[in-house]
Amino acid sequence: MGLGSIGGSLGLDLRSLGFRVVGVSRNPDTCQKAxxxxxxxxxxxxxxxVASAQVIFLCTPIAAIAKTTLELIPxxxxxxxxxxxxxxKEPIVEVIAPLWQNFVGGxxxxxxxxxxxxxxxxxxxxxxxxxxxxxDSTPATAIKTVEELVRQLQAQIYYCRAPEHDQxxxxxxxxxxxxxxxxxxxxxxxxxPTVLELAQQFAxxxxxxxxxxxxxxxxxxxxMAQYNRxxxxxxxxxxxxxxxxxxDWVEGENWQALADLxxxxxxxRPDFVD
Amino acid sequence: MGLGSIGGSLGLDLRSLGFRVVGVSRNPDTCQKAxxxxxxxxxxxxxxxVASAQVIFLCTPIAAIAKTTLELIPxxxxxxxxxxxxxxKEPIVEVIAPLWQNFVGGxxxxxxxxxxxxxxxxxxxxxxxxxxxxxDSTPATAIKTVEELVRQLQAQIYYCRAPEHDQxxxxxxxxxxxxxxxxxxxxxxxxxPTVLELAQQFAxxxxxxxxxxxxxxxxxxxxMAQYNRxxxxxxxxxxxxxxxxxxDWVEGENWQALADLxxxxxxxRPDFVD
Numbered sequence: 001m002g003l004g005s006i007g008g009s010l011g012l013d014l015r016s017l018g019f020r021v022v023g024v025s026r027n028p029d030t031c032q033k034a035x036x037x038x039x040x041x042x043x044x045x046x047x048x049x050v051a052s053a054q055v056i057f058l059c060t061p062i063a064a065i066a067k068t069t070l071e072l073i074p075x076x077x078x079x080x081x082x083x084x085x086x087x088x089k090e091p092i093v094e095v096i097a098p099l100w101q102n103f104v105g106g107x108x109x110x111x112x113x114x115x116x117x118x119x120x121x122x123x124x125x126x127x128x129x130x131x132x133x134x135x136d137s138t139p140a141t142a143i144k145t146v147e148e149l150v151r152q153l154q155a156q157i158y159y160c161r162a163p164e165h166d167q168x169x170x171x172x173x174x175x176x177x178x179x180x181x182x183x184x185x186x187x188x189x190x191x192x193p194t195v196l197e198l199a200q201q202f203a204x205x206x207x208x209x210x211x212x213x214x215x216x217x218x219x220x221x222x223x224m225a226q227y228n229r230x231x232x233x234x235x236x237x238x239x240x241x242x243x244x245x246x247x248d249w250v251e252g253e254n255w256q257a258l259a260d261l262x263x264x265x266x267x268x269r270p271d272f273v274d
Numbered sequence: 275m276g277l278g279s280i281g282g283s284l285g286l287d288l289r290s291l292g293f294r295v296v297g298v299s300r301n302p303d304t305c306q307k308a309x310x311x312x313x314x315x316x317x318x319x320x321x322x323x324v325a326s327a328q329v330i331f332l333c334t335p336i337a338a339i340a341k342t343t344l345e346l347i348p349x350x351x352x353x354x355x356x357x358x359x360x361x362x363k364e365p366i367v368e369v370i371a372p373l374w375q376n377f378v379g380g381x382x383x384x385x386x387x388x389x390x391x392x393x394x395x396x397x398x399x400x401x402x403x404x405x406x407x408x409x410d411s412t413p414a415t416a417i418k419t420v421e422e423l424v425r426q427l428q429a430q431i432y433y434c435r436a437p438e439h440d441q442x443x444x445x446x447x448x449x450x451x452x453x454x455x456x457x458x459x460x461x462x463x464x465x466x467p468t469v470l471e472l473a474q475q476f477a478x479x480x481x482x483x484x485x486x487x488x489x490x491x492x493x494x495x496x497x498m499a500q501y502n503r504x505x506x507x508x509x510x511x512x513x514x515x516x517x518x519x520x521x522d523w524v525e526g527e528n529w530q531a532l533a534d535l536x537x538x539x540x541x542x543r544p545d546f547v548d
């Protein structure tokens with residue numbers, strides 16, 4: 001369900017693994033493109049097309065997942081397994097798990113900056129984290145089936161609870177977008193036009209990297225805030241409190257404390273990224 | 275004066291342009307290396323070695339510039355031109371301009387992450403901004419002489435007042451370091467070890483870029499805060515105020531305002547960087 005870059009990439013890989021892949025999109029053009037690009041064996045605008053599938057990947061935008069699932073359920077066999085690819089898990093698991101027992105929340109942490117079926121890539125998930133968030137009542141067979149498919153995509157499988165996933169991605173993905181957007185926003189508040197112009201002329205690799213995700217797709221940033229609001233707020237409150245402390249140190253010329261902090265962040269960063 | 279990556283790179287380029295370059299470093303090993311690497315024609319640990327130079331580039335760490343200049347002045351002819359390469363200008367210009375008329379503050383905005391004479395590179399300044407901050411009383415001949423040298427390095431020359439330079443670099447270089455370090459710092463405050471571990475495992479390109487300068491050389495970050503304290507504080511106060519507004523919007527689910535902001539930052543970023 002959904003033949004964008006993630007749905008399309010899943011189709012490509014699963015087909016090359018020998019699975020028969022049936023795609024559904026609301027847009028007939030997308031269906032045609034997906035077939036032409038070899039992302040699916042067949043495609044249709046009609047939901048019931050996927051009813052006979054053993055496993056259905058819900059790859060629509062987050063906002064459409066619940067609605068799509070509600071429309072889909074009357075057409076399914078009871079043992080059909082549903083899994084989604086949404087980048088926030090609790091709001092999805094909360095809605096779908098009570099409606100469909102054989103549902104396993106999922107989040108492949110791979111993506112392209114492009115959208116649509118043309119952006120589909122073979123091997124997109126290889127070596128990337130793929131998080132599964134079953135609940136206590138998710139049947140073991142459903143979990144195992146999804147895990148087996150994900151393993152064949154050569155992704156790195158992680159299991160956690162939906163709220164843990166959401167807080168973790170708030171820290172490393174959603175908070176950075178706000179922190180980065182706010183850097184651009186704050187610079188633009190410079191009251192002297194000459195100084196702002198110099199800042200724009202002098203900006204280089206440091207500003208480029210720190211501002212990159214804040215200058216990205218606004219719809220994605222908004223969606224993160226809407227669907228992961230509580231976890232993002234927790235991040236924003238902590239960020240504010242920590243920044244207050246740094247500001248106090250600079251105000252009070254507590255250089256020892258600032259030096260210790262900068263040494264600590266230098267040492268801690270490799271625990272997150274290479 | 276100073277044969278690190280900037281002083282050494284200047285020596286390389288100036289020598290290849292046909293100038294005779296005499297280097298001074300407090301460290302005899304550095305002098306030997308600089309000669310061996312072809313960065314200078316001769317080098318010495320003795321300050322008066324440079325006394326006969328027509329133009330002296332002060333390339334020591336910021337903390338040493340004022341002291342070095344005071345030691346140097348008794349050995350100079352009155353028409354010797356001094357210029358520095360410090361990344362903050364007002365504290366340097368404030369001290370040196372009253373002591374030496376033929377002084378032109380400068381900031382080549384190019385650098386390497388490595389330090390020492392081995393990090394010197396030919397063509398390092400080519401196409402990069404090189405800011406000059408003369409005062410109202412700097413003699414035109416001194417400005418013109420430095421400008422001519424910088425032009426031959428193929429740098430892009432900018433003129434502005436020292437405080438304008440300092441506020442501009444606070445926005446695009448020094449504030450990003452604090453914003454980025456504080457992202458790492460805030461994430462580490464996550465109270466649940468499981469969630470912190472997941473965050474570390476899930477962190478990818480977005481976190482990598484946003485946290486890069488905050489995980490960099492702590493001495494450089496500290497130096498920026500110490501020497502550009504007022505301008506950095508102005509940036510931190512504005513950043514805090516803007517972040518407060520974003521937080522309010524997320525709290526109050528004012529999605530329209532957040533969407534407008536993210537669209538604005540997406541549009542504004544290319545005015546700073548490609």
